[in-house]
Amino acid sequence: NCNCASVPFAELYESPIVSQRFVSVITKTTLCQSPSQFQNEFIETVGAYRINDDLACNFTKPVLPTLPPLPCPGGCQCSGPQGDIRVVDCSNYGNYTSIPRLPKNIVSLNMANNQIDQLSADSFKCCDVGDDKATCTCTNLNAVYLDNNKLTEIPPKAFSELPTLQVLSISNNFIGRVYSDSWSYNLQDLDLSHNSINEINSAFGFNDLGSLQTLDLSYNRLSSLNKGLKALDSLVTLNLSGNKFGVFPELS
Helix, strand or coil: CCCHHHHHHHHHHHCCCCCHHHHHHHCCCCECCCCHHHCCCEHHHHCHHHHHHHCCCCCCCCCCCCCCECCCCCCCEEECHHHCCCEEECCCCCCCCCCCCEECCCCEEECCCCCCCCCCCCCCCEEECCCCHHHCCCCCCCEEECCCCCCCEECCCCCCCCCCCCEEECCCCCCCEECHHHCCCCCCEEECCCCCCCCCCCCCCCCCCCCCCEEECCCCCCCCCCCCCCCCCCCCEEECCCCCCCCCCCCC
């Protein structure tokens, strides 16, 4: 019977601290025979809250346990309200070769002055303790600083899965190529100064960055732009100093 006494058992399916292996073992083993509104439904489909609401169970709705937040990455300084880490600064550590797993609610990440030499679409993972890394996403990350690392390129989709990213600084690396689909569409401020970028066009550049307002490409190896900036409708500030232009480039 899927009645009020079944609520604690139904909670097992919804609790993040219960292992998925246990859940998979008991899934589709408990079929409700009564009451009529739940008949022939599995208890994990009905769920604790529906039992509690539909049957007006005479107790407070169960409060499911929550996972603790991920601690501050080693060698970094972290801050935020009441232990909820929002800012992670690893710029004084110097030994990171990749992006560590990050606290779920992080807003700003500083990984400058490290040894990071490559990025991918899976580099940024924001989780709580016990979360499956494959499903972790960084939905609040607003600013990322990767200056003075060892990056040689910005691969496709490196930042495109960061929907709230507005500020990105990757100066003083060894970047020779960037891809048009590398970026977050909400990006407003992008610093790629002091790199080795030698080509910008429709494939290697900044398509679909309609929100970008500031772009610093100073001290690269550019000799032309090939209309690679024509899609930047909101651009206000552009720095191209220290490149190899024979004549001032056409921007549109």
